[in-house]
Amino acid sequence: MYDLRTLRDQFDSIQEQLAPRGQDVPWPELEKLLYNRGEMISQVEALRHQLKKGSEEVAKLKRAKQPAEDAMASMRAVGDSIKKQEEQLRTLEEQLEDIALRIPNIPHFTVPQGTQASENVETRRWGEIPTFSFQPKPHWELGESLGILDFERATKIAGARFSIAMGLGAQLERALATFMLDVHIQAHGYSEVLPPYLVNRASMTGTGQLPKFETDLFQLKDDDFFLIPTAEVPVTNMYRDEILEDTALPIRHVAHTPCFRREAGSYGQDTRGLIRMHQFNKVELVAFSHPDHSYTELERITNSAESILQSLELPYRVVTLCSGDMGFSAAKTYDLEVWLPSQEKYREISSCSNFEAFQARRANIRYRPKGGKPEPVHTLNGSGVALGRTVVAILENFQQEDGSVKIPKALQPYMYGVEFITRPKTQ
Numbered sequence: 001m002y003d004l005r006t007l008r009d010q011f012d013s014i015q016e017q018l019a020p021r022g023q024d025v026p027w028p029e030l031e032k033l034l035y036n037r038g039e040m041i042s043q044v045e046a047l048r049h050q051l052k053k054g055s056e057e058v059a060k061l062k063r064a065k066q067p068a069e070d071a072m073a074s075m076r077a078v079g080d081s082i083k084k085q086e087e088q089l090r091t092l093e094e095q096l097e098d099i100a101l102r103i104p105n106i107p108h109f110t111v112p113q114g115t116q117a118s119e120n121v122e123t124r125r126w127g128e129i130p131t132f133s134f135q136p137k138p139h140w141e142l143g144e145s146l147g148i149l150d151f152e153r154a155t156k157i158a159g160a161r162f163s164i165a166m167g168l169g170a171q172l173e174r175a176l177a178t179f180m181l182d183v184h185i186q187a188h189g190y191s192e193v194l195p196p197y198l199v200n201r202a203s204m205t206g207t208g209q210l211p212k213f214e215t216d217l218f219q220l221k222d223d224d225f226f227l228i229p230t231a232e233v234p235v236t237n238m239y240r241d242e243i244l245e246d247t248a249l250p251i252r253h254v255a256h257t258p259c260f261r262r263e264a265g266s267y268g269q270d271t272r273g274l275i276r277m278h279q280f281n282k283v284e285l286v287a288f289s290h291p292d293h294s295y296t297e298l299e300r301i302t303n304s305a306e307s308i309l310q311s312l313e314l315p316y317r318v319v320t321l322c323s324g325d326m327g328f329s330a331a332k333t334y335d336l337e338v339w340l341p342s343q344e345k346y347r348e349i350s351s352c353s354n355f356e357a358f359q360a361r362r363a364n365i366r367y368r369p370k371g372g373k374p375e376p377v378h379t380l381n382g383s384g385v386a387l388g389r390t391v392v393a394i395l396e397n398f399q400q401e402d403g404s405v406k407i408p409k410a411l412q413p414y415m416y417g418v419e420f421i422t423r424p425k426t427q
Contacts, residue, residue, distance in 0.1 A: 001100055001101055001358070001361045001362035002014070002100045002103055002361075003361070004034070004037065004093065004096055004097070004100065007030070007034060007096075007100060007103075008034045008037075008038065011030075011031060011034065014103075014106065015027055017106045017107070018103070018104060018106060019113075019323065020115045020323070020324050021104050021107065021323050021324055021326075022103065022104060024102070025099070025102065025103050026099065029099070030096070030099050033092060033095055033096050033099070034096065036092060037089070037092055037093065037096060040085060040088065040089045040092060041089065043085055044082060044085045044086060044089060047078055047081055047082045047085065048082060050078055051075060051078045051079060051082065054071060054074060054075040054078060055075060057071055058071045058072055058075060098211065101205065101210075101211055101212070101362070102211065102212045104328045104329070105328070105329050105330060105331050105355065105356065105358040106331065107323040107326065107331060107332065108295075108331045108332040108354070108356075110320075110332065111320070111321070111322065111323050111326070111331075111332050112320060112322045112323070113322060113323055114322025114323060114324050114325065115322070115323075115324035115325075116322075116324060116325060117321075117322075117325050119322040119324070119325070120319045120320060120321050120322050120325055120335070121319065121320045121322070122317055122318070122319050122320075123317075123318040123319060123320050123334070124317065124318050125315070125316070125317040125318075126306065126309070126310060126315065126316055126317070127309075127310070127313065127314065127315030127316060127339075128315060129315050129339050129341075130315070130339075130341060130397050132341065132399075132401075133401065134401045136341040136342055136396060136399060137342065137396075137399060137403075138272070138273060138342035138343075138396070139273055139274065139340075139342065139391070139392040139395040139396050140272050140273040140274070142395045142396070142399055142403070142405060143169060143395060145403055145423060146168075146169070146403070146404075146405065146421050146422070146423055146424070147166060147167060147169075147423070147424040148165060148166055148167055148168050148169025148170075148172070148421060149163055149164070149165060149166070149169055149274075150163070150164040150166055151163055151164075151272075151273075158278075159278075160271070161263060161271075161276065161277050161278045162277065162278060162279060163274055163277065163388075165391075167424075168415075168418065168421045169391070169421075171415060171416075171418075172391060172394070172407075172411075172415065172421070173281065173387050173388070173391055175411055175414035175415050176387050176390055176391070176411065176414075177256050177281065177283060177387055178414055179308075179311075179410065179411055179414050180256070180283040180308055180384060180385070180387075181254060181256055181283060183307065183308060183311065184254040184283070184285060184304060184384055185254060187307070188252075188300075188304045188307070189252060190252045190253060190254035190285060190304075191251075191252065191253050191254070192253070192254055192255070192256075193231075193235055193238070193253045193254070193255045194255065194256075194257075195228075195231060195234035195235055195238070195255055195257065196228075196234055197227060197228050197234075197257060197258060197260075198220070198225040198226065198227060198228070199225065199226055199228055199233050199234050199237065200224060200225060200226075201224050201226070202237075202240070203233055203234065203237040203240070204217065204226050204233060205362060206233075206236065206237050206240050206359060206362050206363030207232055207233045207236050207237065207329065207359050207362070207363065208327075208328050208329035208355075208358070208359060208362065209226075209229060209233065212328060213328070215262070216229070216261065216262050216263075217229060217260075217261075217262065218260045218261075218262060218278075227260035228257065228258075228259060228260065229259055229260060229261050230257075230259050230282065230284060230381075231255035231256075231257040231259070231282065231284035231286070232284055232286055232381040234255075234257075235253050235255050235284065235286040235381075236286055236359060236363065236365075236379055236381070237363055238253075239251075239288065239363075239365045240363040240364060240365060241363070241364045241365075242364075242365060242366070243366045243367065243368055243374045244288065244365070244366070244367045244368070244377065245367065245368055246290060246367050246368060246369050246370060248367075249288060249289060249290045249293075249367055249377065250287055250288060250289045250290070250293070250297055251287065251288040252285070252286070252287045252288075253285075253286045253287075254283060254284065254285055254286075254384060255283070255284050255286070256281065256282075256283045256284075257281070257282065257284065258279055258280070258281050259279070259280055259281070259282050260278065260279055261277075261278060262278065263276055263277075263278060273392065274388040274389065274391060274392050275347065275388075275389065275392065277388060280386065280387065280388040281386075281387040281388065282383055282385070282386045282387060283383070283384045283385065283387065284381060284382075284383060284384060285301050285304060285305065285352075285381060285382045285383075285384040286379070286380070286381045287300075287301055287379070287380040287381070288365070288367075288377045288378070288379055288380075289377065289378045289379075289380060290367065290377070290378070291356070291357065291375070291376075291377070291378045294354050294356060294378035294380060295332070295354060297354070297378075297380055298332065298334070298352065298353075298354040298380055301352050301380055301381070301382040301384075302318065302334045302336070302352040302382060304382070304384060305336055305350045305352055305382050305383060305384045305385055306318070306336060308384060308385050308390075309336065309338060309349070309385065311408075311410040312390070312393075312394065312408045312410060312411065313397075313408050313409075313410075314338050314339070314390075314393045314394070314397060314408075315338070315339040315397070316336050316337060316338045316339065316346065316349070317336075317337050317346050318334055318335070318336055318337075319334065319335045319336075319337060320332075320333075320334055321333040321334070321335060326353075327351070327353060329353070329355045329358050329359055330353040330354070330355055331353075331354050331355060331356040331358065332353065332354050333351055333352065333353040333354075334351075334352045334353075334382075335348050335350070335351050335352075336348070336349055336350035336351075336352070336383075336385065337349065338389065338390075338393045339393070339397065340392065340393065340396050340397075341396045341397060341399075342396055347389070348389075349383070349385050349386055349389045349390065349393065350382060350383035350384065350385040350386065351382065351383055352380070352381070352382030352383070353380060353381060353382065354378065354380045355378070355379045355380065355381075356378050357375075357376035357377070357378055358379075359379045360376035360377045360378065360379055361376050365377050365379070394407075394408065394411075400420070402422075402423075403422075403423055404420045404421060404422045404423065405420065405421045406419065406420055407419055407420065407421065
């Protein structure tokens with residue numbers, strides 16, 4: 001969210017910095033509205049000055065016991081003009097604020113320029129890509145043959161892009177969630193939160209999902225509530241309209257929640273398996289940082305997510321997203337992409353972003369510097385990581401020739417000692 005004065009004073013600079021990222025912004029309309037707002041404010045201020053002078057004149061006439069009716073009538077007319085102009089100004093500012101809420105964040109100067117995913121920049125890789133003496137299977141075939149994933153019954157009870165995890169499949173996802181929470185709480189110092197899965201419109205607006213992306217969200221029919229697309233929304237909005245003491249920063253939270261997404265723009269993409277679902281579970285990391293330290297915090301949150309993949313022995317790479325491929329609210333984003341043998345390529349499993357003050361301005365989350373006035377904090381979040389895609393990566397990278405799947409060593413204690421997921425015995 002941009003302050004209207006900032007939009008007016010830095011209009012050309014903001015438009016230039018957003019470049020292709022701001023193609024959907026109606027810049028000519030915005031510029032005209034900003035100009036009209038400036039003119040209207042000047043008119044209102046002139047009328048207020050006229051009213052002040054006229055009121056002083058009325059008071060002077062009354063003290064001199066001279067007729068003041070005409071002067072009073074003139075001031076009433078000025079007051080009516082002010083009221084009318086202020087109503088027009090409010091309407092104009094509502095139009096401006098609606099546009100301002102749809103303007104994306106300005107990329108950090110270190111973000112590579114580009115318009116599409118092919119222009120993202122690989123930062124580093126970790127782990128060795130597995131080799132197989134047999135043709136590796138995709139996770140949905142493995143899951144169905146092992147009796148741990150059921151897509152057919154999920155489609156029957158809900159529809160496409162849903163799944164049922166069964167037996168050791170359900171246990172695997174539960175084990176992953178507990179493992180990730182333990183690591184982030186005990187090793188990385190995050191405080192666990194269990195937030196609501198339904199949020200109001202103000203919360204969705206605060207983190208940037210509304211108003212621009214309303215069609216991507218699941219909304220209740222009879223109430224103005226939305227199912228959360230990520231725990232980022234409720235956890236960030238915990239501090240909406242609050243002023244935090246600078247000594248409290250950084251604040252770091254971790255949450256394990258379901259996530260709900262329409263996937264409206266993904267028609268025909270990843271129609272099989274767990275990659276792109278309407279409902280999935282995720283462990284999310286959210287941080288509130290002093291502005292001077294937020295890019296150090298971005299590296300920290302990214303490293304925290306990486307540690308999960310390293311502990312699970314899953315090969316991955318870190319990619320810096322280009323300006324045109326970043327999310328609406330982000331100033332800088334790293335994607336973690338895990339290797340999937342069935343596709344012979346890396347696929348996103350975590351996205352870690354610094355939003356700088358963008359969300360904090362929308363949600364009015366501030367901190368009080370020592371001896372200073374309240375200022376917006378910087379907010380960050382990262383998947384720590386997506387559970388369904390981690391299941392995908394484990395099934396595919398740890399599959400064996402006999403169709404079984406080995407459980408990573410770090411996860412075996414959370415699986416009650418189970419070392420392999422094997423085919424169910426025929427009865």
